[in-house]
Amino acid sequence: MPTASHLFCFFFFLCISFTDGIQLILVNNCKENIWPGILGTAGHETLNEGGFLLCSGEQTVLEVPEQWSGRIWPRQGCCFDETTGKGSCLTGDCAGLLKCQGVGGVPPATIVEMTLGTQESPLHYFDVSLVDGFNTPVSMAPVGGGVGCGVAACEADLNLCCPNNLVVKRGGKVVGCKSACLAAKNDRYCCTGEFANPKSCKPTIFSHLFKAICPRAYSYAYDDSTGLKTCRAPRYVITFCPPN
DSSP states (O other): OOOHHHHHHHHHHHHHHHHHEEEEEEEEOSSSOBOOEEEEOTTSOOGGGGBOOBOTTOEEEEEEETTOEEEEEOOBSOEEOTTTOBEEOSBSOOTTBSSOTTOOOOSSOOEEEEEEOOSSOOOEEEEEEOTTOBSSOEEEEESSOOSSOOOEEEOSOGGGGOOGGGEEEETTEEEEEOOHHHHHOOHHHHTOGGGOSTTTOOOOHHHHHHHHHOTTSBOSTTOHHHHOEEEOOSEEEEEESOOO
16 A cells, blocks of 8 residues: 555656647548658757658657747658658758758648747647648547646648639649748748738638638737637647547
């Protein structure tokens, strides 16, 4: 029978586990392999050297420090040399590297963005963004409850209904859907220049389409009201190809 000191140590360990970091559980529910890319924002480390292979049906756990900020995105159709770690991906490629090591992914790619607390606030902020386009359905949700939590997601396959002028094909197959900003390179669509504020940058016909299909995702740069989730949980699950 456990003694009082044993119970104290057990509960102390649980508290340390919660306060010292957060778990991100990455699950590949796709029929194809996924190579998650990871990038820490300025001043934050890049986890797992920025990338790895996650086979179909597999999952892995990332231990993340409190107040970590960064992004995770799916890379598809990758082929890497086992010795050099160099190669390429059909979507989300990061300079032809298996381990992105501080290099961001080439759009279009569905991006999970998060800031897991700051010095000013313990709250976590996260979203699934289509601002850089779409390549794979993704969701992020708290595990085991949490405070004020929601689910950020684009669970539908936007590639199936992507407008012709936004489609990205490889070998005759649609592998991604560009954002209007990426396709047009226009301040109005990119929320840059004179449109770099929420008053002048409004959703376009393309962002309305993305929002209608993926209402829980960021559809354009200032989609905070419905795209950004606020939470406080010890762990989250990021699912590639979540059940729709």
